[in-house]
Structure formats: structure tokens, C-alpha cells
Amino acid sequence: MRYHEMSPQELLVAGNHAPEINDVPWLVRWDEVRDPEATVARLLPETVEFHTSGTTGPEEAWVRTAEQLWDEAGLLAGLIAPRRPDAVLACAPARHLFGALATVLLPARLRVPAWYRPQYYGAMPQAGRRRWAVVGVPWTFSVLLRHSEWVRAAEQVTVLHSTAMLPTAAARLVQTEGADQVSVTEVFGSTETGGVASRVWGPDDPLWELLPDVRPAWGEPDATGEVLLAVSSPRLAHRPGLPHPASHRTDDYIRAGADHRFRFSGRRGRLVKVNGRRVNLDELERLLRDVVHCADLACLPVTDPVSGENLDLLVVPAPGEELVGGDVRAVLATAGLVVRPRRVHVVDRIDRSDTGKLRRVQPPLPTRAGA
Structure with missing residues (x-):
């Protein structure tokens, strides 16, 4: 894979005006x-507008200041600095907040x-570096599994991941x-809040x-012991033309613990109750990927005339x-699932x-024999 060597000046200017930098490999x-x-302060606009992903509804614009972005990049650097990376391989597109930051x-x-790789296929950078930080999106882990020789040739590889639940890969x-x-290292956050929390992944599901x-700005938990995550931070984004909010409440249910720690229960839009049992669709997808041989799958929440809420399974x-x-x-039928998809x-x-x-709204679903 050939990388276009881009100066920091070109990168920062193009990043504000030319989305195509997200589609070609480059090296800075x-x-x-x-x-x-000083370079970033001189070239980055005073404010930068980002948009939500549009997965649950129309995209919304949120504004962040250059100072907020630089400060958050420093926080992310602090999370991985103990492993002393000497190069970055990045896969997160710069048009989104996490990509702009990481x-x-x-x-x-x-x-x-920093080497930027926008696609699943292609060669890995061969730069004689020993300690890599990899800015990951979900498909990045499959790429690293496919290029195990590249991973093993490094002294250490630290993956920084945000934006979605980790895949089983x-x-x-x-x-x-x-x-x-x-x-x-996982970062918990959103376009509205920026980074909120972090953890180093482990099989014991650490807090x-x-x-x-x-x-923390959340209140008392409900009868289930859960509460919607709400926080205050100097890095909260604001809507165009409106003042900076003092706090922001997300759609994420958590179980609050001591010392500013919490356990994530699920996103409001990804929790359904089927016949009285609450199902986290993200967790169910993780289980299904281990038993269903396919290119891709997803659980889609649906309404049901009998149970009220249910889920369908999409399989590619x-x-x-x-x-x-x-x-x-x-x-x-043989997987031992507590809840199975309706269709x-x-x-x-x-x-x-x-x-x-x-995305919550999918293309029209075909009717096939045996579906």
C-alpha cells in the first residue's frame, strides 16, 4: 500500500475542507x-463542527472548540503513553470526532x-517501528488477526478503540x-460528550x-439499580448558536460504582424487552457471531403485535x-440462546x-424462501 506523505499543514487544512482525505492512505x-x-493552534479553526452518526435518527451538528479538541487529544495520549508508542497506524476516519482526535x-x-489506512484490504506499513499505537474501528481487529506476522514483529501493539462495542475478534x-x-484501551464517549471514560479491555469485563x-451528574438509580449516564466536563460540545451545556445526559444505562467507576448495561436504543426479559442486542450479536457463519449479521429491534417488542436477525x-x-x-436452535430472533x-x-x-433504519428487507 502506498501512502501519500502529507505535511501537517496540508492535513489540517484539507481536513477542514476536503472529506476525500478520509478515503486515501496518507502519512504525516x-x-x-x-x-x-503551535502548528495545530495556527491552522485549526477556532471551532469545528461534527455530526452524529445518524444511526438512530437524523444527523445532528455539535460544535467543539480547538482548545477542547487539543485537550482531549492529550487525554487520549495519556491513556496509551505508558506503553511508549513510537508510531501510529490509524483506521478511524477524520470526519468523525474520534478520528479527528485519535x-x-x-x-x-x-x-x-502517523500512517492512515482507510480500507480493510492492503499492506501494513513497514517502517522499522517497534511500538505501535493502532487507532481502531471494529474491522481493525480482523485486519490485525490477518496480519499476525506484522503484530508479532512489533515489540508491542496498543489498540485505541471507541465508537462501538468491541467485536469478538x-x-x-x-x-x-x-x-x-x-x-x-477502550474509550467510552459520544459526539456530544467527547470521551467520558476509559478502560483496558480484559476478559473479566472491567469497570x-x-x-x-x-x-458524574447522574441521579439515583431506578428499581433495577441502573441510571442513565450523565456527566459534566469542560469538553462537552454545544449545539450551533447555543451556549455550552453544564452537563449532558446520554442514552446509556449504567450501574454506578465507587471512585467514579461504572459498569455499562446497554444503550437505550439497543435494549428490548421480549416476553418480560430484557435483551441487550449488542451482547446478543456478540454471541451470534460465534455460532453463525456469515459475512455480517445484526439484530434489529422491531415492534410485535403480541410481545410489544422483539428483534429480527439480519444475516449477510x-x-x-x-x-x-x-x-x-x-x-x-442448538446454540442455547435464552431469546431467539422473531424472524x-x-x-x-x-x-x-x-x-x-x-443504522436503525435499514433498506427494505427482502422476502426469501425459508426466511
């Missing part, structure tokens, strides 16, 4: 810039070169290569810890293979954002 030598902070500004904070990567070789400048066949709903249902739809594709999030 932040390690050769005398004063990255793909563009994080390497400036670390003062290391992440656990396989850490288990295959070992936690000393590969670690995964999330609020970032240093974030304070693996390349060159035939698949019908009856085949999938036969597999599910199985075999589809050509699943509509997702470019960071892997499922």
Missing part, C-alpha cells in the same frame, strides 16, 4: 515538526509519525498474541473509569455461499455507518 511525520501544538491530533500530541487477537504483546476532567451470507433463514434458525432475514448487505454502527 509529526515526529519532524518542531512545535506540533487519527489526526493524537499523533501530534505523541510527536510520532478483539478478544481473539489478545488471546492469540498475549496481553503483553497486544493490549486494547469503566471516568476520565480525569469528567464528573459469506462470499460465494448460499444461505437461507432456515439454515440460520437450525443453528440458533431471520437473509440480505445482501447491512447498512452501517463508516465506523461500524448499525
Whole structure:
């Protein structure tokens, strides 16, 4: 894969005016810039507008200041600095907040070169670097599994991930290569809040810890012991033309713990109650990916005239293979699932954002034999 060597000036100017920088590989030598902070301060606009992914409704604009962005990039750098990365391989598109922070500004904070890889296929950078930070989106983990020789040639690989629940490939990567070789640092946040909390992934599902400048603003839990995550932070975004909010309440249910820690229960739009049992669709998808052989799958919440809420399963066949709903249902019947999908739809594709999030409104679902 050839990388276009782009100066920091070109990157920051193009990033504000030309979305095509998200579609071609490039290399930026932040390690050769005398004063990255001054360069960013000179070229980054006073305010930058980002849009929500549109997975649950229309996209919304949220504004952040250049100071907020630089400060948050510093927080992200602090999360991975203990592993002393000397290069960044980034896969998160710069048009979204996480990509702007981790793909563009994080390497400036670390003062290391950054290779940007926008696609699943292609060669890995061969730069003689030993300690890599990888800015990941969900498909990144499959790429690293496919290029195990690249991972093993490094002294350490630290993956920084946000925007979506980790795929099962992440656990396989850490288990295959070992936690000393590969670690995964997760960042919990949104376009509206920026980064809220972080953790280093582990098989025991560790608690999330609020970032240093974030304070809890949630109230008392409900009868189930859960509460919607609400926080205050100097990095909260604001809507165009409106003042900075004092706090922001998200759609994420949590179980609050001590010392500003919490356990994530699920997103409001990804929780359904089927016959009295609450189901986290993100968790169910993780289980299904281990038993259903396919190119992609997703659980879609639906209304049901009998149960009120239910879920359908969308499945994309693996390349060159035939698949019908009856085949999938036969597999599910032996998987020991507490809740099974109401219907199985075999589809050509699943509509997702470019960071892997499922869009709530999907293309019209075909009716196939056996579905």
C-alpha cells in the first residue's frame, strides 16, 4: 500500500475542507515538526463542527472548540503513553470526532509519525517501528488477526478503540498474541460528550473509569439499580448558536460504582424487552457471531403485535455461499440462546455507518424462501 506523505499543514487544512482525505492512505511525520501544538493552534479553526452518526435518527451538528479538541487529544495520549508508542497506524476516519482526535491530533500530541489506512484490504506499513499505537474501528481487529506476522514483529501493539462495542475478534487477537504483546484501551464517549471514560479491555469485563476532567451528574438509580449516564466536563460540545451545556445526559444505562467507576448495561436504543426479559442486542450479536457463519449479521429491534417488542436477525451470507433463514434458525436452535430472533432475514448487505454502527433504519428487507 502506498501512502501519500502529507505535511501537517496540508492535513489540517484539507481536513477542514476536503472529506476525500478520509478515503486515501496518507502519512504525516509529526515526529519532524518542531512545535506540533503551535502548528495545530495556527491552522485549526477556532471551532469545528461534527455530526452524529445518524444511526438512530437524523444527523445532528455539535460544535467543539480547538482548545477542547487539543485537550482531549492529550487525554487520549495519556491513556496509551505508558506503553511508549513510537508510531501510529490509524483506521478511524477524520470526519468523525474520534478520528479527528485519535487519527489526526493524537499523533501530534505523541510527536510520532502517523500512517492512515482507510480500507480493510492492503499492506501494513513497514517502517522499522517497534511500538505501535493502532487507532481502531471494529474491522481493525480482523485486519490485525490477518496480519499476525506484522503484530508479532512489533515489540508491542496498543489498540485505541471507541465508537462501538468491541467485536469478538478483539478478544481473539489478545488471546492469540498475549496481553503483553497486544493490549486494547477502550474509550467510552459520544459526539456530544467527547470521551467520558476509559478502560483496558480484559476478559473479566472491567469497570469503566471516568476520565480525569469528567464528573458524574447522574441521579439515583431506578428499581433495577441502573441510571442513565450523565456527566459534566469542560469538553462537552454545544449545539450551533447555543451556549455550552453544564452537563449532558446520554442514552446509556449504567450501574454506578465507587471512585467514579461504572459498569455499562446497554444503550437505550439497543435494549428490548421480549416476553418480560430484557435483551441487550449488542451482547446478543456478540454471541451470534460465534455460532453463525456469515459475512455480517445484526439484530434489529422491531415492534410485535403480541410481545410489544422483539428483534429480527439480519444475516449477510459469506462470499460465494448460499444461505437461507432456515439454515440460520437450525443453528440458533442448538446454540442455547435464552431469546431467539422473531424472524431471520437473509440480505445482501447491512447498512452501517463508516465506523461500524448499525443504522436503525435499514433498506427494505427482502422476502426469501425459508426466511
